[in-house]
Amino acid sequence: MFDYIVIGAGIVGSTIARELSRYQVKVKVLDKENDVANVQTLANSAIIHSGHNPDPDSLKAKLCVWGNKLYEKMEEELSIPLLKSGAYVVAHNKTEEEKLAELYETAKINKVPEFYYLDSQEAKKQEPNISKNVTKVLSLPTTKVTYPWEVAFACMENAIMNGVSLQKNALVTKIIPNNEYFEIEVNGKQIFKTKNIINAAGVACDDIAGMVEKEVPYKVHGRKGEYFVLDKRVKGFVNHVLYPLPSDKGKGVLITPQFHGNILIGPTSEYVDDKFNVSTSFEGLDYVKTHAKELAENIPFNDIIRSFAGIRSSIESGDFYIEESKEFKGFYHVAGIDSPGLTSAPAIALYLLKEVIKIDKKQKINKDFNPIIRKQREFHSLSKEKQIELLKEDARYGNIICKCEKITEKEVIDAINGELGSDTIKGIKKRIRVGAGLCQGGYCEEKVMRLISREKNISPLDVKYDDKASKLFVGETKVNKL
Amino acid sequence: MREIVVIGGGASGLAVALETKKRGRDVLLIEREEDLGGILNQCIHNGFGLEVFEEEYTGPEYANKYIEEFLKLDIDYHLNTTVLKIEKTNNYFEITMSSKARGIEKIKAKAVVISTGSYERSRGSIIMPGERPYGVITAGSAQRYLNIDGYMVGKRVFILGSGDIGLIMARRMFLEGAKVLGVAEIMPYSNGLTRNIVQCLDDFDIPLYLSHTVTDVKSGESNRLESIVIQKVDENFNPIENTAKVFEVDTLLLSIGLIPDIALLDNLEVVVDSLTKSAKINQAYETSVRGLFICGNSLQVHDLVDNVTLESIRAGKCVSDYLEKKLEKNNESIDIIPGKNVGYVTPQVLDFSWSPKELIISFRGKKKMEKTKIKVFQNNELVFEKFKQFIVPAEMETIKLDYSKLNKFDELGISLEEL
Amino acid sequence: MGKKTFTCIVCPRGCRVTIDDNMNVTGNKCLRGEKYARTEMTNPTRILTTTVKTTFKNMPRVSVKTEEPIPKELIMQAMEEINKVTIKEQKKIGDIVIENILDTGINVILTKPLIRNEVKNEEVHLSN
Structure with a gap:
């Protein structure tokens, strides 16, 4: 039995998971995708807005200005990229x-x-x-710019460090509310029991809510x-x-x-x-x-x-909808998170926990919570001394894989094998920008493919671009009949 | 301190290194891949060498001729080594390079030659509407997977762009068992050599859709390409309604052009030509930075490797002259300007302080032309004229000018006139 | 019947050559164009370039070609023959892979040296 299951591992689900891990609770995050931050979080303006735009009195106004402040703390704790552009x-x-x-x-x-x-x-x-x-x-x-998926990765990784479990490729197919708890069916077979559900499913929020509520109080457009x-x-x-x-x-x-x-x-x-x-x-x-x-x-x-x-x-009201279900206690909606959703995400998590769930009255603090991730910055942005020191430890820092973004073999291997590692071309690109430059992977995709194959001990024929079926190759010449 | 560092060990870099070594210079070549030969290694088709050897070779055979000679002359080289940065001080260059074997190191050189080739234009550099499934791949990447690694990127293939790589890949994919449904070209004429249309498409009944482009890309269940739509375009390249054709394919190969790879010039104060998308050079292949030379596809995209070799040999001679102090500057120079119907021209600057016997000028026509006169003007005066039966943008043209006929003040203009 | 016009594919120049009923060829810039036009009329041929399998980890495929042009209609059959071959030992450029393919009298030869080289990564080549 879980205390909380968060549906959705975008920026909102990830920040919520991290905040939950500050308490002594059993938390699981489910995402239908094969990676964290794969839908809305992957494709947006990446701006941490100052809060000059939302209607005063809206939840958006409050959480945007609050969230903006929280990013500076996240930069310190989670080593996220933050361009303080204004x-x-x-x-x-x-x-x-x-x-x-x-x-x-x-x-x-x-x-x-x-x-x-x-x-x-x-x-x-x-x-x-x-x-x-x-x-x-x-x-x-106070306007800043970040990479939203990197923020989500950092929060999720920190949440996992502090005891949260993440299950990818987990499409929620049914939710059965009981008196004391919910049963969540995943991919039509696996069942999880949980006392609370946090619906942070982004564009699929209304679909998830519809599995529980008779009348969903919003529709996602x-x-x-x-x-x-x-x-x-x-x-x-x-x-x-x-x-x-x-x-x-x-x-x-x-x-x-x-x-x-x-x-x-x-x-x-x-x-x-x-x-x-x-x-x-x-x-x-x-x-x-x-x-x-x-x-x-x-x-x-x-x-x-x-x-x-x-x-x-987006939803009709134009504001965020962060509330507990009227009928099904323990089911929380976090819906309508369009702009300034990225900015607000850390504040959304705090608002949900402190003001909607009122978690401090219910749960004990996790004294072992460690808010810090010391993520090493890109090798080629480090000082000369640091580079030399690292090269002595591992010669693979000398092998440039992505020429445009100057990413080394060791960094690719870490992105494959790390805590939130990935074994797909797109997953590696999201993590360390391999193939994000001028040639868009024309030069390095083959090298990344070989490294995934070697590290994961799979045939190049089984290396995928992103999800299950989209393998890079359909076969081997002279071996497989097409 | 090295005399010459050559960056890139493909057709161009090999020729420069050989030429300078033969002239007694000290040279080091740096190659990022594990083999010399560059892109020729994956161009397993024939058609190379007719100009230089008067024989027809495949890419690997052509490369091997130069690699053998390179090894025989015992020229210094590094493999698996990526150059990260080139910096210039008053008298020399400092090159930072990185490799697994030796880590990050710096070397000094009196002259640097950029022969880093070109990269393929990808989907991002053109506006192609639709979804972003896997299966839209540059033709050159697919060629590497196919010819070097032995992997097929798809079973049902369509090709956008009729550049030579696209045509060659149409045949290769067909021979290896894929269905190749067609090639679309946005221009009203092919961008590849005619012989490749004949032997790569016509021989296998692969249709070529001229004045067509891809206007939609759809992904299937698994985020793999499922279908594309092509449409005929008008003279402004806008899609024409009711001309849509749908092709169910799992792969769209892009052969939409090559761009010189000059990323290494980013920290140097090099003057760039927006037409060639590379550095401007004088007739000695020297950029606006003294002692920094550039040739091969990193200077201008060639259609024949023979021309890369010949150009790079000339560049090698010039670098040697530079080191022998035969290339001093006296500030007497004029610009060479592409005129009517000319897409670009190299060199862009003619420097009178260094005068070999002939001035060789390369350029491309902007459109397909018949019965054409190549004309070179200086101060409204015709200084050169040559008749040409056909001009096509796909083929680079070269003319030779006599220095003695030129004045040292007025810019030189090259134009094409249809008779 | 009259005349027939082709694009000569012997070299990248791509001459437009015309041949008439009496096998007279015009439009060619060299003698090879004349030969090409006559062959194309009677028995069109092509050089086939492709790859063969090897047992080498560093070069799982190696490039090959037919030493001379083979009849066009045999290309796919020739591919099938070539696809059956697996090379297991080191070979030089120009070495024969298949002798007299499909009884054409023409050999399939390597266009690249096939060398086993498992430790390429550490190579340094400095004479001084």
């Missing part, structure tokens, strides 16, 4: 300046710790490539966002996140500098029928290009290395 919201004319003033007021009410105006001259001095038509800027120094990534050689094109003024469609198309120097441009915002469909379109990518040009001059679109789409799990 952000500019830009106005192009008097009408927009009026809207900018509204945002200024919102920022004040929401208690954003720091925000101020810049005139166009000062903004251009700070950001030489900002659009010539910009007339005024609202500067938000997939809202698709399409993006471009520019190569890291454009590093410094902008140094702040550039926002247009928000509209009813959300925050609009943004230009975001990333931790490793790439620039992310997007997203679109479009409701879609199929909430699992993350395809891109000519129209969407055109929309991104057109609107990005309102923010900056001479955007180096020639340096695009990738385009992708993600789905936000």
Whole structure:
């Protein structure tokens, strides 16, 4: 019998799992995917917003500003990448300046710790490539940029260190509420018993809730966002996140500098029928290009290395829905987590535990909880002395596998064999950026494939790209008949 | 201190190392893979060497000719060694390299030659709508898996882009038992050599869809490619309605172009040409950084390896001249500019302080042309003219100019005119 | 019947050659084009390049070719023959893998030296 089962190992499920591990409770996390952070957490703007945008009095406003603060602590404890870029919201004319003033007021009410105006001259001095038509800027120094999946990995890894168990490839197929506990059926066969369920299933939140509730208090509407990534050689094109003024469609198309120097441009915002469909379109990518040009001059679109789409799990109310089921005590909804969900995630976890579950009244503190993960930074960002020291310990640091991102054989092996290791090409890319550079894996995929094969002692024919069936190869020449 | 460090041991690097060694220079070649020969090792088809050897060889045979000579001359080299960084001080270069055998080390050199080849454009560099399943792979990666490792990446294959690698792979996949359903090319003409259309597609009844591109990609249950949609495009490359064709395939090979790999130039103050996507050079293959030379596919993407070899031999001679102080600069130089119908030109700068007998200029036409005159102007005056029956963007053109006819002040323009 | 035009595939130049009923060839830039056009009319042939299996860990496949062009219609049959072969010992470039394939009188030869080299990773090659 578990005390808590968390459904969903995205950024929200991972931060909740970590917070739960501070108590003496038995926790399991289930995810239908074969990896942590595989859906919404993998494809979004990656921004830690300051909290200037959500309606005052909303849960979003409270948790966004709170969450933003918590990231600095997570950086310290979990060694997550955090680019403290700050952000500019830009106005192009008097009408927009009026809207900018509204945002200024919102920022004040929401208690954003720091925000101020810049005139166009000062903004251009700070950001030489900002659009010539910009007339005024609202500067938000607390805005930061991260890699969401790395945050999820770090939280989940820390949770596992502190006693949580994670089961991947675990699709919840049925939930049976009993008086004292729930039974969760996984993949149509395995049954887990638990006293409490936390539904952090992202886009599938309403599907999961529907297994328990007679009437689900929300419906998830997939809202698709399409993006471009520019190569890291454009590093410094902008140094702040550039926002247009928000509209009813959300925050609009943004230009975001990333931790490793790439620039992310997007997203679109479009409701879609199929909430699992993350395809891109000519129209969407055109929309991104057109609107990005309102923010900056001479955007180096020639340096695009990738385009992708993600789905936000929006609900009608427009706010987060974090509540216990009225009918089924012990079933907790964490739904409607669209933007600023990444920013809010650590605060969502605390709010859920402290204010909704009121966990301190129910559970004892886990005195052995260790909040620290000392993750070693990329080998090639370390000091010369440190590199030499590590090379003496392990010569495999000398073998470069990914030339574009300068990732070594030892780092690939650690990503395969680590606590939250992966044995797929995509899983390794998510962990250490192998293949995330200019050639997009053209050069290194074969080398990573060989290392997975060697470390896991499987045939190259069984190495997978991401999940069960998508193996890299369909057979061997001259051996297998096609 | 080394005299010359050559980075990359493919066709280009081998030729530079051989030429400089024969001229008595001290040279070290650095190769990141475990074999010399570069991409030729996986190009097992024939068609190499007609220009240089007047014989037709396969890629590995062609490479082997140079590797044997390289080993015979006892030229120094490192395998399995990746260059991380090149830095320039006043008088020399400092090269940081990394390997499992020796860790991270620094060496100094008086001259550096970049012969790092090119990389393939991937799905990300073009706008291809649709989902992101596994099975959309660059043709060169699939070629390596197939020819070197012996693995098939798919059973039912479609190819986007009619570049030579795509055509060659259509035949290879077919011969190894895959169904190859077609090749789509967005341009109204093929980007590969005509002989490859004949012997790779026509011989096996593989259809070529000109003026077509992929407009949707769908994934199946297991996140493997399940089908693609191609559509005819208009003259602005916009898809035309009601022309969609669906192909059920598990693999889409991309043969959509090569880009010079100049990542190592990132920390150096090298002037880059947006047309070649590589460093600008003078006629001695020297970049804007003194003593830094570049040739082969890292300078400009070639269609024939023979031209890579010939170019790299010339570059090797120039590097040797540089070390013998025959390449001093006196600031007398002019720009060479691509004019009408010309896609790019190398060299981009003509430096009068160093004058070999002939000036060799390489360029590509922007479009397919018939009965064409290649014209070179200086200050509106025609200084060179040559008739050419066919010009196609897929084939690099080379002309030789006489220095004595040129003035030292006005830029040189090259254009193509249809008669 | 009249004339027939092909693209000559002997070399990458790709000449457009025309042959008439009397086997007169025009459009070719060299003698090989003339020979190609005549063969293409009567008995089209191609050089086949592919790989064969080996027992070598460092080179599980090695590249081969037919020493001369073989009849086009035999290509798939030749593939089947070549696919049956597994090379077990070191060989030099040009060594014969299959003699007289499908009674064409033409050999299949190696286009790459096949050398066992299990410790490649540690190689250093400095003379001084």
